[in-house]
Amino acid sequence: METVSDFILKRLSEWGVKRIFAYPGDGINGLVGAFGRMKEGPEFVQVRHEEMSAFMACGHAKFTGQVGVCMATSGPGAIHLLNGLYDAKMDHQPVVAIVGQQARSALGGDYQQEVDLLNLFKDVARDFVHVASSPVQVRHLLDRALRIAMERRAVTCVILPNDVQDLPAVETPPHEHGTLHSGIGYTAHSNVPDEQGLRNAADVLNSGERVAILVGAGALHATQEIKQTAERLGAGVAKALLGKAAIGDALPYVTGSIGLLGTRPSWKLMNECDRLLMVGTSFPYAEFLPVEGQARAVQVDRDGRNLNMRYPVEVGLVGDSKATLAALLPLLHDKKNRVWREEVEKSVAQWWETMEARAMVQADPINPQRVFWELSHRLPDRSIIACDSGSAANWYARDLKLRDGMLASVSGGLASMGCAVPYALAGKLAFPDRPVFALVGDGAMQMNGINELITIASRWKSWKSPTMVIMVLNNGDLNQVTWEQRAMGGDPRFDDSQLLPPFPYAEYAKLLGLDGIKITDPAHIGAAWDAAISADRPTLLEMVTDPNVPPLPPHIEFKQAKAYLQAISKEQGSGGAVLRSTVKQWWAS
Known part of the structure; x- marks a missing residue:
């Protein structure tokens, strides 16, 4: 007997879905069982956390132009999806979330893991979110979720009570009043104004x-x-x-x-x-x-x-x-x-001269700008680059030179930390022959990137090319927020909130069977990039960088300068180093 879950996976395959980013749970046991029975169809990509599955679905959409699909169990699994789904929503990416729910007979009874999923998802999936209460609905709900996601470049959601997942599938709805007969056919668009x-x-x-x-x-x-x-x-x-x-x-x-x-x-x-x-x-x-x-x-x-x-x-x-x-x-x-x-x-020629001068300014121990400057001319053709939110995005935006044919993205509208490693992994799974780079701050790496190294370690041996580099800016500081505190609020760095506990990023990568390189000398940056790009396995580059190098904006208003100087004058210990580093960057400009 073909179940609703079997039909869903077959239908997704007919839509061209190659992989589904997911984490199992009893709320989707019917779907997980269908994966086990399936001979051909979408690949189940197990992540370490449901948020990562939504980020990967968004990254897949960004790098392929296709719909990204993620799946989570009821209750906490569904809740965990939200951040990655909002990332897709705010960057206008087509993502479909398939979410489990408790049995229909239990709904409304404060049952374990019962969450009002329609209300939970009605904002992030405002264009389409519905519960499948009957097998007859499933075909048109799935078809509409995929089509609306593509047409609106939006997040959509289908909620599946776990008892519905195991009911006999209805592949063709009856030809009678009150039924819908959806399809997968090609949609032609009018792409040119009059x-x-x-x-x-x-x-x-x-x-x-x-x-x-x-x-x-x-x-x-x-x-x-x-x-x-x-x-x-x-x-x-x-x-x-x-x-x-x-x-x-x-x-x-x-x-x-x-x-x-x-x-x-x-x-x-x-x-x-x-x-x-x-x-x-x-x-x-x-x-x-x-x-x-x-x-x-x-x-x-x-x-x-x-x-x-x-x-x-x-x-x-x-x-x-x-x-x-x-x-x-x-x-x-x-x-x-x-x-x-x-x-x-x-103006552009003068700017690139300024960028090189700034990148070569001495820092303690490494100027983060130089890390990105040294990568630019080493990026292989057709590279895929994912950059995280934080101070890494400053240097990515200004110092990194991209060439035609490359793919690159960030969390734009949401500016969420923790996107780069799942984005990069999604890019590598979609294009296993292309070199992939994740550019990450230590804050984002500690938040969730470390965990997805486990996923990378479990999958890389099947890739056509092993070239995947995760570069971590290890400055021990939640650096972007630190600069915002200084320039916007006029407040000195609050160490209790801003300083990060130390972590051996490169050594941890080695424990997982990946390669790991730790750099503390700026003279070794270029050689480290070369080694990571040519390595026979994914490599984590731990760049120990100076948190006091300022991300100077293109235009500084008087009130920002005043707040900044006020903040560092109050900052005991690091205030002098920050001021000296700022003067060096200004002089290099």
């Missing part, structure tokens, strides 16, 4: 002299069209953090990241442009965009709900970024006057 909208957009852009382009995650597949548009308009290109891989950093007109973690050239680009083209981005910080009224703007987004939300735009184009730019290009005029482009390129 001709009048394109002409209106071209008129705005053609009339400008100083054009800026801002690209985000929605433009990751439009690299060539972004280049052609920038060349035609003589524009500079800035990147939201989620769009860092949309266009390579070696191009002289690419100003790099924008925002708190951004670059000086991107700040200058936004403050001096007279036209702004935003493509596939919902970058949140208005203070880093042009002053309202300074620039006439055009925005391209596949979801019309995102238009005119961050900056007032004259023309909003709803469409796929690649197809829309391709249709817009013939309407754009070649900018004959290249003075603006020359200014942008000069």
Whole structure:
């Protein structure tokens, strides 16, 4: 007899789902049993914690463009999914959560592990969350969850009471009133706005002299069209953090990241442009965009709900970024006057010189910027890079040069700690032949990354290529929050909350059968990267870095400088070192 659980796994396979990130529990015993019976179908990827399964589903969606699927038991398992699911929701990634629930007969009786899952998930999966109360429902609930996740680029959820999981499957609902007959068929999209909208957009852009382009995650597949548009308009290109891989950093007109973690050239680009083209981005910080009224703007987004939300735009184009730019290009005029482009390129060239100078400033013991600077020219082609939230994201955003063909991501909207290792593992499982890097702070590593090293150790021998590097910035400090306390609150570092207990990261990796390298001398950074990239197994690089190297923002306001100086003047022990390090970075600039 085929059960509902057997049917679910078969249906997911028909949808093209290759793996499901999950942790078992009695709330999904029916589904786990179906995995054991299944001859062909999705792989069960066992994680160390349900939060990691949701992060991996999000990472899978980011790196493959396909729906990520995670699965958890009822009660605590379902609750644990939430952080990773909110990460997917806020970065607009298609993820489906399949969650167990207590038997229908027990619901409403305060039964063990009974949680009101509809209410629990109604925000994170607001586009679609439903309970399967009958086998007849299961086909259309699953089909709709997958289709809505793809179409809305959203999180959806199907809740399965454990008794329903073991009922006989209903593969084809009866042909009668009150039933739904869903399908898997291909969906064709209208990806290009109408001709009048394109002409209106071209008129705005053609009339400008100083054009800026801002690209985000929605433009990751439009690299060539972004280049052609920038060349035609003589524009500079800035990147939201989620769009860092949309266009390579070696191009002289690419100003790099924008925002708190951004670059000086991107700040200058936004403050001096007279036209702004935003493509596939919902970058949140208005203070880093042009002053309202300074620039006439055009925005391209596949979801019309995102238009005119961050900056007032004259023309909003709803469409796929690649197809829309391709249709817009013939309407754009070649900018004959290249003075603006020359200014942008000069600013970018000076910035990279500054970045190298800052990276080479002596620190105690290692300047974290140099760790990322030394990696840039060593990154193999087609690398996949996952960076965690925290101070690592500063150096990733500014110092790391990506090339076309690479994939890279962070937790953007949620900015959650703990995303990099599960993202990287999801990337490696999807592309086992590609080199993968996780760039992690010691806070995030202690939070959950250490545990997923166990998963890596259990799986790596089956990979086509063993190249996977987990780089840990070991500075003993929850560094990003420490700097925020100083610059935003004017408070000195509060050691009880900020200092981390020591942990032997490299030695722990070796205990698991991985390789581990600990570096305390900056002269050895490059050789350590080379060794890790060429190793015959995944390698953890423990870089012992200086927590006092400041992540200088692209623009410092007086009130921030005042708060910062006030904070370090009160900071006993480390205040002097922080001030000296800040002066060194300023001087190198």
